[in-house]
Amino acid sequence: MPLPPVDLKEQLTFLEQLLQIPSPTGYTHDAVAFVENALKPYTDLTIEHTKKGALLVTWPGMRSDHPRALTAHLDTLGAMVKEVKSNGRLKLSQLGGYAWNSVEGEGCTIYLQNGETLRGSILINKSSAHVYGEDVEKTKRDDDNMEVRLDIKSSSKEETLQAGVLVGDYISFDPRVEINNGFVRSRHLDDKACVANIVYAVKALLAANLQPAYTTYLYFSNFEEVGHGASSGIPAEVDEIIAVDMAAVGEGQTSDEFNTTLCVKDSRGPYHHDLSNRMRRLASQYEIPYKVDIYPHYGSDGEAFLFAGGDAAVCLIGPGVDASHSYERTHADALLATTKWLVAYLIN
Numbered sequence: 001m002p003l004p005p006v007d008l009k010e011q012l013t014f015l016e017q018l019l020q021i022p023s024p025t026g027y028t029h030d031a032v033a034f035v036e037n038a039l040k041p042y043t044d045l046t047i048e049h050t051k052k053g054a055l056l057v058t059w060p061g062m063r064s065d066h067p068r069a070l071t072a073h074l075d076t077l078g079a080m081v082k083e084v085k086s087n088g089r090l091k092l093s094q095l096g097g098y099a100w101n102s103v104e105g106e107g108c109t110i111y112l113q114n115g116e117t118l119r120g121s122i123l124i125n126k127s128s129a130h131v132y133g134e135d136v137e138k139t140k141r142d143d144d145n146m147e148v149r150l151d152i153k154s155s156s157k158e159e160t161l162q163a164g165v166l167v168g169d170y171i172s173f174d175p176r177v178e179i180n181n182g183f184v185r186s187r188h189l190d191d192k193a194c195v196a197n198i199v200y201a202v203k204a205l206l207a208a209n210l211q212p213a214y215t216t217y218l219y220f221s222n223f224e225e226v227g228h229g230a231s232s233g234i235p236a237e238v239d240e241i242i243a244v245d246m247a248a249v250g251e252g253q254t255s256d257e258f259n260t261t262l263c264v265k266d267s268r269g270p271y272h273h274d275l276s277n278r279m280r281r282l283a284s285q286y287e288i289p290y291k292v293d294i295y296p297h298y299g300s301d302g303e304a305f306l307f308a309g310g311d312a313a314v315c316l317i318g319p320g321v322d323a324s325h326s327y328e329r330t331h332a333d334a335l336l337a338t339t340k341w342l343v344a345y346l347i348n
């Protein structure tokens, strides 16, 4: 069967909108609602929320035996207020793993308990070149030396507390989304790019009045960046899971921004050989441009499922993302290839 067409233009618009919705791990409700709204109009899909706030969608297939799941994560890197400092600025505690220099100078939003937000910037505590000279370069970017400068008139702990800031308030980083010549540049393409891949693979089938070959669960997880995303929520009965997450681009890697990638091994071990080989055959059959790669510092929701005791064949695919967990970039070619691969999987 030929692949039903994927609406790449609409997929990019959806991705751009999703990227603009803050969703640091633990504070993902708006992104969950956005994806739910995109899938709600389709009566074939049954949508549920798991107890920890992830989205589980059930999609009956032509066959109800050998059920499957596709998963991607909606949560992103971010931070929490660790401490209100005596100078009125904020010390941070990281959500997810990233180097502080990758967010230095970035704009950020603080979500207060009263529902309001404040804006600020992430800086080192010795930022001014005219005051600190060489120390600007020498200062180690760590928890103690990074701070948030709030856009409020405060130079004391009391004034910042007065503005409503509390320890534990969530902080999101500005995504700075831009699309130029097919390149999508933004923070948090990991893993919102792949959420869009799944949503638009599903839409491609539904628009063509197709059902998946097997009953398929879609699991949009909300705690991946801290490791336990898909450790619960995917029904235990599934035979196989395709985890959809970004491919790691860099020196020595085969992955790039124009291809989708099959990851056969990451730092937590190999993925399922037979299922991975089936994905290779599907890619060849439908002429989908893909690479095969190993990611040296990486874990996925597929592994979260396995390490929690899940029993299924798991493989990992996704578009190549440059500068992951920093200011990321991919290309529409990789996004289209990934969506097509998922479509091919769903109808076979």
Ligand SMILES: [Zn+2]
Pocket (backbone or CB within 6 Å): 073, 190, 191, 224, 245, 246
């Ligand atoms: Zn990811």
